[in-house]
Amino acid sequence: MKYTISEKYNCVIIAPKGKILGGPDAEIFRNDLQKLIDEDKKNVIFDLAKVHFMNSSGIGILIGGFKTMRANGGDIKLCNADKRITSLLMVSHLNTVFDTHPDLDSAIKAYGNG
Amino acid sequence: MNDFELKYRQYEAENRRLKKAVGELSILNDLAIAISGSLDSEKIVRAIISRSIRAIGAEQGDITMVVEDKQNPTRTLVRSMISSSNHSPLHLNQNLLGWMQINKKPLLINDPGTDERFRNVKWDESVRSLLCAPLMAKSKLTGILTVYNKKGDGLFDESDQRLLSIIAAQSAQVVENARLYQEEQAYQESLREMKMASGIQKKMLPSSPPEIGGYAIDGRNLTAQSVGGDYYDYIQMDDSKWLVCLADISGKGMSAALLMSNLQAILRGHVLHLNSPSEILKHANIQLYRSTHAEKFATVFLGMVNTKTNTLQFSSAGHEYPFLMSLDGRSRRLIANGLPLGIFDMCEYEDATIELKPGDSLFVYSDGITESMNQAEVEFGEERLAEELVSAGADRCEPAKLIDIIFNACFAYSDNQQLFDDMTALVLSRNP
Numbered sequence: 001m002k003y004t005i006s007e008k009y010n011c012v013i014i015a016p017k018g019k020i021l022g023g024p025d026a027e028i029f030r031n032d033l034q035k036l037i038d039e040d041k042k043n044v045i046f047d048l049a050k051v052h053f054m055n056s057s058g059i060g061i062l063i064g065g066f067k068t069m070r071a072n073g074g075d076i077k078l079c080n081a082d083k084r085i086t087s088l089l090m091v092s093h094l095n096t097v098f099d100t101h102p103d104l105d106s107a108i109k110a111y112g113n114g
Numbered sequence: 115m116n117d118f119e120l121k122y123r124q125y126e127a128e129n130r131r132l133k134k135a136v137g138e139l140s141i142l143n144d145l146a147i148a149i150s151g152s153l154d155s156e157k158i159v160r161a162i163i164s165r166s167i168r169a170i171g172a173e174q175g176d177i178t179m180v181v182e183d184k185q186n187p188t189r190t191l192v193r194s195m196i197s198s199s200n201h202s203p204l205h206l207n208q209n210l211l212g213w214m215q216i217n218k219k220p221l222l223i224n225d226p227g228t229d230e231r232f233r234n235v236k237w238d239e240s241v242r243s244l245l246c247a248p249l250m251a252k253s254k255l256t257g258i259l260t261v262y263n264k265k266g267d268g269l270f271d272e273s274d275q276r277l278l279s280i281i282a283a284q285s286a287q288v289v290e291n292a293r294l295y296q297e298e299q300a301y302q303e304s305l306r307e308m309k310m311a312s313g314i315q316k317k318m319l320p321s322s323p324p325e326i327g328g329y330a331i332d333g334r335n336l337t338a339q340s341v342g343g344d345y346y347d348y349i350q351m352d353d354s355k356w357l358v359c360l361a362d363i364s365g366k367g368m369s370a371a372l373l374m375s376n377l378q379a380i381l382r383g384h385v386l387h388l389n390s391p392s393e394i395l396k397h398a399n400i401q402l403y404r405s406t407h408a409e410k411f412a413t414v415f416l417g418m419v420n421t422k423t424n425t426l427q428f429s430s431a432g433h434e435y436p437f438l439m440s441l442d443g444r445s446r447r448l449i450a451n452g453l454p455l456g457i458f459d460m461c462e463y464e465d466a467t468i469e470l471k472p473g474d475s476l477f478v479y480s481d482g483i484t485e486s487m488n489q490a491e492v493e494f495g496e497e498r499l500a501e502e503l504v505s506a507g508a509d510r511c512e513p514a515k516l517i518d519i520i521f522n523a524c525f526a527y528s529d530n531q532q533l534f535d536d537m538t539a540l541v542l543s544r545n546p
Contacts, residue, residue, distance in 0.1 A: 063457055
């Protein structure tokens, strides 16, 4: 999983590219999240605009990150999920867990910023 | 000194040199014989060290194997030590390993305390002198042969260094071959373990479909690796009730397989005392939550078929919605909402009940089917699956045939490439 990390209006935007499949990359992602927590940056947005595939291991990474953030007083919101990922979240009922937004601006606004 | 005396001394020196060369050759010959016939790297390493100690006249010796590890480049794998005296074992320190990794040439130190190259190194007091030679295989440093403390308080000299270098050069490839052989053996062993695990797991799946009055049922599971994380089951609850399950553990391979067997035991246990799919899921979730970490979860579909009332009561933990096809070719999805098992400690699940009419056919599947990819990396997808199910026509009522049709469609679609994910399907049809 390749991703970029940027900051905007007091939010950290993690934008993965390509496939989210889990595997060894998950460890790097966990470490990055821990760094954000250590720096007290806990408003995280997962921008899925450039993700075209996510399997169950990928969902697992999202859930792991979400639970870590929540346990540390933060959150992960999702935005720009395509039709397939939206349906994946719906079928797995995870749309009731993640705060999902149609675009980045609305996710930033949901944190009370922007 | 007269001519005769000069000649005599020259011959004597020559004689000494030749004797020494013969001695060295016999050491090398002896070493070659000792190590060439064995593939046991521990034996080989000990043979090299003991002969080096004897040939050089040192008190101790060891071989430190160097393995390539990007995260920890100086990690040492094996350290084998032989001592000809009662000293406590001496070791190469990290500074020396580092020096050898950079320089890859013999190193002779007769007075460690004052050696300029290792000024800030704290030496073990009992190290009076040492001599190292690199073991090189295909231009890579694979190990370091070291002898410590020349016997009788002497010093190591150039000829010791030359001899140890020759021993190291002669031994390196043999040591490397033995190491590779051992790696290969370990790999074969893990393959055997995998094969056994795969056999055990296959036995956990139903060996043949049960006889259920008025219904036909079958299931199939193909794993992407030797073992997998998908699972299906049919469990009889009483004379007229059967529970059909299909579950998919996130991830693949051994970790998923271990959780799969755990989940199967949990579900089979709860069937004995719980009466509805949603209750079974609720309790299974609590147990799975306690035995997994956040990133691992299971999606499960449970359907309880009642052959007296011809109804199906079902519940789902985040699993793909199954298809229900009727005799006239219409199809619908069975939707029940619930989170996958193992993510949160307390979750509620809902039940829904439908009537099963003659000729109705239930198709439950794992995402390995819809996520089969073609060469262009486009998924098989739910729409194609729905089309295949509809076009199967009357074959829908023969579970094994329907599974054949769908699996073959997936294989054809993905051009028979290696499976990426486990594929599982279960079909329950009410006889027309």
